[in-house]
């Protein structure tokens with residue numbers, strides 16, 4: 569089955585083509601990061617308008633990359649939520665209408681399900697079951713993944729997502745947008761043990777996270793340093809960044825180990841934009857070697873938003889016989905635990 573997929577849930581316009589036999593055959597992405605940089609964050613209306621401008625040419629380019637014509641497609645998948653509603657509506661309207669016009673089945677995919685299953689795009693995919701840590705700008709959660717649509721949420725953030733904490737802290741430190749990667753770069757030349765920032769919720773049982781207090785601790789420290797007459801030179805700023813990053817990394821790593829122990833699972837999958845963080849990767853890999861679990865990551869470009877992960881999930885669901893009615897489905901909020909495994913439809917032929 570050949571599936572064309574569209575992702576427009578936030579500030580990336582992405583299109584991919586996935587073949588159930590050959591795997592991923594093409595993927596294209598246009599990032600709006602430069603468009604939103606001047607505003608220090610994503611401006612939803614500008615995001616929607618830019619998706620309108622970029623989507624159709626990107627679909628043509630992805631098909632050309634794949635060496636395919638439209639007639640060869642068997643289905644269409646699109647991100648139906650969660651995300652920015654205007655941005656989602658662009659992708660959903662184009663995908664659903666395109667499928668209707670071409671007489672193809674369409675399926676709306678959950679964006680986080682895409683992130684969770686992104687490692688399945690790799691040549692050596694992890695085997696089910698695994699524990700997944702999803703750390704993005706909008707979400708932070710731990711889930712036990714038993715198979716397609718079979719997820720048990722083990723814990724999630726009670727306030728800010730890990731990426732959001734990176735972005736807000738970076739903004740408070742005057743770093744350029746997007747803040748997370750910029751903070752990680754600054755942290756490279758800093759000392760991680762100079763400031764003792766809190767490791768939120770580690771002293772409590774359970775697998776939930778809370779990151780908003782950590783950002784406040786950084787802001788308070790910066791203020792105290794300035795009031796104490798300490799010049800915020802580049803080294804001090806790097807030390808703050810590194811100490812903050814260390815607090816996030818240690819908190820995430822400790823909860824991952826807890827989740828693996830609780831579920832008796834030996835494979836950890838890390839997905840979402842913060843999964844690109846090098847210190848987090850190094851820490852988890854070292855803990856895996858020490859404690860006897862394997863850590864798997866999607867390749868960095870599939871850690872952040874992309875259509876390849878939507879194409880993979882869409883293809884699996886369409887192959888299982890799932891397809892949407894003719895409505896254009898876009899939902900800003902869509903709880904992940906409402907997802908279900910597709911019911912296998914047995915098609916009999918005489």
Ligand code: KG4
Pocket residue numbers: 578703704705706707730731732734735746747748749752840841842843844845846871872873
């Ligand atoms: O998954 P993603 O592309 O978008 C969402 O669906 O949210 O994740 C983006 C988030 C942003 O908050 C960004 O600052 C963060 O991932 N991020 C990083 C790094 N690269 C991206 N955070 C820390 N270190 C990085 N290297």
Ligand code: ZN
Pocket residue numbers: 679683704872873
């Ligand atoms: Zn995402």
